[in-house]
Amino acid sequence: MTRMLIIGPPGAGKGTQAARICERLSVPAISTGDIFRANIKEQTELGQEAQRYTDQGNLVPDSVTNSMVRDRLAQSDVDNGFLLDGYPRTVAQVEELDKILEVNDTHLDVVLLLTADNDELVKRLLGRAQEQGRTDDTEEVIRHRLDVYDEQTAPVVEVYDRRGIVTQVDGLGDIDEVTERILATLAR
Numbered sequence: 566m567t568r569m570l571i572i573g574p575p576g577a578g579k580g581t582q583a584a585r586i587c588e589r590l591s592v593p594a595i596s597t598g599d600i601f602r603a604n605i606k607e608q609t610e611l612g613q614e615a616q617r618y619t620d621q622g623n624l625v626p627d628s629v630t631n632s633m634v635r636d637r638l639a640q641s642d643v644d645n646g647f648l649l650d651g652y653p654r655t656v657a658q659v660e661e662l663d664k665i666l667e668v669n670d671t672h673l674d675v676v677l678l679l680t681a682d683n684d685e686l687v688k689r690l691l692g693r694a695q696e697q698g699r700t701d702d703t704e705e706v707i708r709h710r711l712d713v714y715d716e717q718t719a720p721v722v723e724v725y726d727r728r729g730i731v732t733q734v735d736g737l738g739d740i741d742e743v744t745e746r747i748l749a750t751l752a753r
């Protein structure tokens with residue numbers, strides 16, 4: 566059983582790879598970005614609150630995000646492992662996740678760091694903007710999200726690196742190839 570996190574800059578391919586890895590390993594994917602987008606689409610109270618931040622490429626406040634993840638991780642389908650995508654994204658969220666998992670005497674087993682260089686990221690995100698019409702995929706917001714990653718999320722990788730659970734996977738190349746790379750890493 567594996568409790569995993571996939572992390573990396575916006576555009577590295579986390580969502581795509583998370584879905585594939587979860588299918589192969591039969592564990593649920595938990596994507597905070599997807600949960601926010603679903604709520605925004607339905608214009609729930611949570612969605613309306615989140616949209617003020619996601620549209621600008623800013624992080625949704627921890628108070629909102631943490632309780633959403635706490636509720637999700639209380640569901641029984643995560644008992645045999647899970648893959649988190651997009652959470653934790655700040656050092657404060659790491660501490661919160663530690664507390665959530667501690668209650669069940671568990672912890673993250675592995676952190677997959679998916680990498681790609683900045684030019685490639687911007688290119689992919691602009692492509693996705695056209696395909697999916699995400700409101701946070703305009704060039705200005707994309708650049709801001711990359712800055713937010715460097716400032717707030719890169720330190721998360723450092724925390725897990727000190728715990729010795731980070732494995733880095735090159736996110737460049739064919740989608741299938743990257744999936745195989747990740748699975749090979751996990752099998753080790």
Ligand code: AMP
Binds near residue numbers: 597599620622623658
């Ligand atoms: P993503 O699909 O992971 O790129 O997330 C899209 C947007 O959702 C982000 O730019 C944030 O506004 C918000 N979001 C997703 N995950 C988190 C999180 N862990 N903490 C705060 N905001 C988040």
